[in-house]
Amino acid sequence: MDNLMLNNKIYLEGTCVAGLEFSHEMYGEGFYTFKIAVNRLSDAKDILPITVSERLLTEIEIKEGLDLVVEGQLRSYNKFIDGSNRLILTVFARDIQPCIERSKNPNQIFLNGYICKEPVYRTTPFGREISDILLAVNRPYNKSDYIPTISWGRNSRFCKTLSVGDNIKVWGRLQSRQYQKKVGDELVGKTAYEVSISKLEYADGEGFSDDESESSEDLAE
DSSP states (O other): OHHHHTTEEEEEEEEEEEEEEEEEEETTEEEEEEEEEEEOSSSOEEEEEEEEEGGGGGSOOOOTTOEEEEEEEEEEEEEEETTEEEEEEEEEEEEEEEOOSOOSOOEEEEEEEEEOSOOEEEEOTTOOEEEEEEEEEEETTTEEEEEEEEEEHHHHHHHTTOOTTOEEEEEEEEEEEEEEEEETTEEEEEEEEEEEEEEEEETTSOSOEEOTTSOSTTOOO
16 A cells, blocks of 8 residues: 555645635545645746645644645546536645745656556647646555646657556646636636646656656646
8 A cells, every 4th residue: 555655646835825615524534625826937826726634634724825835646536517527636635734935846746657548649839749648546445546647848759659558657747727618608717737747757767758848837728
């Protein structure tokens, strides 16, 4: 079980922008959600959802405006929305502390998982190369989290060589992206979450690819 816990690690520093809301109860334990704003290298911010057990709330009061360090895992689950199942992502907090001093890298994630859909390679109208990969990351009790990832430049070209079932490790950051979806006759604003990859390799360490020069920091299409 301990090894599975190491497959999925996320570290965030941010400011609480939405206070606690009750989410659900499981085996008599209550869970709550809130959101934090995490700075990018540009002036933009990623607004990210956090899920926390009531057990972690006995020593810290989560309130709007509070600077926090959140460590945990990126989790996924399916929810029926607008007539179809939708993949929902949330950061499951294992530790929350006040953020005393900001670091240079406030948004870090590591995943070790298996490609579960054929990678999609494409180029933007401006010639940017992008690849999308859906990664299945195992966790205890025979469960898996399904994490959408996006890569750029040289990393995206490396993704073209990957196949369903390949075991890879990725490093990057969790980002939020705004888009619009037509629901009936209306355009409704939505938010998508995905891991922007800065480095990836096969789980055995072969086929290393690292492309810090091509990131999505300023390319939130």
